[in-house]
Amino acid sequence: MEGTSEGAPAPESIEVSIFGPGVGECSVLHLGDGKWFVVDSCTDKRGDPIALNYLRKLGVNITEDVTDILVTHWHDDHIAGVAELFEAADSATFHCPSAFDSRNLLQLLSLQRGAKISGSSGCDELANVFEILRERKPKYSRTAKVGPELVKADQVLVRKPPLELHALSPSSTDITNARHDFAELLPQFKSPKRRLLEWYENDASIVLLLVCGERSVLLGADRETTDHQNTGWSVILNSSVRPQVKAGVYKVPHHGSENADREEIWTELLEKDPLSVVAPYRTSGLPRKSDIKRLKSRTTQLYLTAPVEGAEPSHSSTGIDEGMRAVARQRQLLRSGFGQVRVRFDRDDDDDGFNVACFGSAHQI
Amino acid sequence: MSSLDMLAVEHSTGISEDWEWFEERGPKEQFLRELKMLEDRLANLPISEGSAEVDLNQLLMKEMERLWESWREHSLKPDSRPETTVDILKEWEGVVLTVSNDDVQARLTDMNDPANQEELVTFGLDAISPQDHELVEPGAVFYWTVLRETDAFENVRNYSQIRFRRLPAWSRGDLERAETEAEQLHEELFGGRDE
Numbered sequence: 374m375e376g377t378s379e380g381a382p383a384p385e386s387i388e389v390s391i392f393g394p395g396v397g398e399c400s401v402l403h404l405g406d407g408k409w410f411v412v413d414s415c416t417d418k419r420g421d422p423i424a425l426n427y428l429r430k431l432g433v434n435i436t437e438d439v440t441d442i443l444v445t446h447w448h449d450d451h452i453a454g455v456a457e458l459f460e461a462a463d464s465a466t467f468h469c470p471s472a473f474d475s476r477n478l479l480q481l482l483s484l485q486r487g488a489k490i491s492g493s494s495g496c497d498e499l500a501n502v503f504e505i506l507r508e509r510k511p512k513y514s515r516t517a518k519v520g521p522e523l524v525k526a527d528q529v530l531v532r533k534p535p536l537e538l539h540a541l542s543p544s545s546t547d548i549t550n551a552r553h554d555f556a557e558l559l560p561q562f563k564s565p566k567r568r569l570l571e572w573y574e575n576d577a578s579i580v581l582l583l584v585c586g587e588r589s590v591l592l593g594a595d596r597e598t599t600d601h602q603n604t605g606w607s608v609i610l611n612s613s614v615r616p617q618v619k620a621g622v623y624k625v626p627h628h629g630s631e632n633a634d635r636e637e638i639w640t641e642l643l644e645k646d647p648l649s650v651v652a653p654y655r656t657s658g659l660p661r662k663s664d665i666k667r668l669k670s671r672t673t674q675l676y677l678t679a680p681v682e683g684a685e686p687s688h689s690s691t692g693i694d695e696g697m698r699a700v701a702r703q704r705q706l707l708r709s710g711f712g713q714v715r716v717r718f719d720r721d722d723d724d725d726g727f728n729v730a731c732f733g734s735a736h737q738i
Numbered sequence: 739m740s741s742l743d744m745l746a747v748e749h750s751t752g753i754s755e756d757w758e759w760f761e762e763r764g765p766k767e768q769f770l771r772e773l774k775m776l777e778d779r780l781a782n783l784p785i786s787e788g789s790a791e792v793d794l795n796q797l798l799m800k801e802m803e804r805l806w807e808s809w810r811e812h813s814l815k816p817d818s819r820p821e822t823t824v825d826i827l828k829e830w831e832g833v834v835l836t837v838s839n840d841d842v843q844a845r846l847t848d849m850n851d852p853a854n855q856e857e858l859v860t861f862g863l864d865a866i867s868p869q870d871h872e873l874v875e876p877g878a879v880f881y882w883t884v885l886r887e888t889d890a891f892e893n894v895r896n897y898s899q900i901r902f903r904r905l906p907a908w909s910r911g912d913l914e915r916a917e918t919e920a921e922q923l924h925e926e927l928f929g930g931r932d933e
Contacts, residue, residue, distance in 0.1 A: 418855045419853055474933055476921065479924055519926060562909070656835055688828065690827055692827050692884070695896045696828075697898055702862060704857055
């Protein structure tokens with residue numbers, strides 16, 4: 374698998390690998406002793422789940438050693454390929470935001486599936502995951518619940534001393550808002566069928582904080598800022614329940630966009646000059662030049678997993694490119710220049726710093 | 739030499755300029771085929787009894803010029819050339835992501851080989867037929883086809899065609915079915931508890 378590191382981490386080595394092919398992102402966490410926790414999913418240029426390929430390359434027993442898969446929210450760029458990954462990770466627990474138990478969401482998934490509109494979508498991925506969960510229900514079991522683990526703020530998802538993985542969001546208000554959004558997205562009778570692309574807000578996404586002794590990693594998902602104290606980054610910053618630590622590694626939220634950034638995140642939640650990683654989102658042209666400039670003013674250790682602009686497509690027949698150029702104002706490959714930013718540190722040695730390495734198109738800027 | 743042969747000589751001389759024009763644009767065989775068809779038609783023209791040969795020649799010449807002009811005009815229309823062929827070079831299915839001012843941004847999936855990389859493309863609303871404009875909004879599905887047109891003279895033109903898919907509306911049955919399925923799935927996954 375091009376663009377990724379080789380060699381599995383030692384049992385005591387904690388790894389946080391952030392992958393980004395240009396559209397989509399995925400974080401693969403080694404929580405020690407050969408056990409893996411995957412956050413979000415994206416696919417490579419062939420459409421294969423990147424996390425699955427990476428773990429296979431490392432020789433990980435996917436069936437037994439991928440213990441958890443979590444989707445921070447259901448946008449296409451964070452969920453692509455997750456069903457295939459979950460299918461392979463037979464014993465993994467599936468985590469998702471609390472709002473996913475909404476009947477309206479399940480109705481949306483059913484409608485999109487029935488509409489038979491082709492093209493990749495977070496709806497299909499989620500529907501497939503729920504189908505796998507349903508199939509995994511033990512036969513003859515009368516156990517009512519076989520669903521995913523529903524995540525909300527201030528939950529501890531993993532506790533393996535000295536390591537803990539905390540969910541800092543979504544808040545109760547986020548969950549209520551997300552349920553409202555699902556209801557709003559339900560189509561009306563006689564309205565034309567459409568591919569449901571995304572819901573508009575990222576507020577219900579799960580922000581994670583990995584704490585290991587003196588070192589911490591903050592994974593910001595697509596969390597954005599809002600005007601309300603009970604939503605967005607405010608609710609996290611105001612929380613008295615969250616671990617009062619500062620992270621030295623930061624997965625920058627929402628592809629480095631301005632509306633996901635706040636001064637207080639850098640002063641209250643992060644160490645000075647943290648190692649910060651941005652996964653681009655070409656569909657929105659994120660991060661913009663102004664975003665890079667702003668982020669560079671906040672840290673000297675800024676990394677990109679892939680170039681912001683994708684390579685221009687080139688087809689074997691020149692006629693195809695000529696025919697497209699006549700109409701297209703701009704063309705780029707969605708997933709080109711894929712890369713990995715890998716951070717490792719020793720779980721048992723607090724003096725061991727973060728060891729960072731870039732693979733593929735990932736680079737420091 | 740028959741009057742028709744004389745006419746042919748006269749005709750060839752008279753259209754020398756047209757001949758050069760024509761040779762620049764197509765194979766000589768094509769012209770000769772057309773000329774033969776003209777001659778056949780001329781040979782079958784109804785001729786009134788007792789007409790003088792000179793009158794006949796004038797009549798034939800006039801008719802030939804008329805047919806010649808008619809043929810030339812017809813041949814100049816690209817879409818009516820009889821031997822024009824159109825081949826599909828590539829076909830994508832697209833989903834509109836954003837519509838901003840006159841720009842449409844879309845994601846394209848290769849229909850010939852879905853394993854190929856998806857493309858992100860931006861194009862103008864002016865590339866879409868006016869009757870499809872009402873369909874252009876996020877989530878709309880369309881087909882983007884690149885075609886190769888080869889005309890009778892083997893001139894090649896590659897061009898794009900964008901057609902929006904007119905999806906049916908949600909029916910009451912669709913909505914009710916989804917509600918039932920959702921309730922059933924909710925029961926299995928979450929025990930049907932209140933949200």
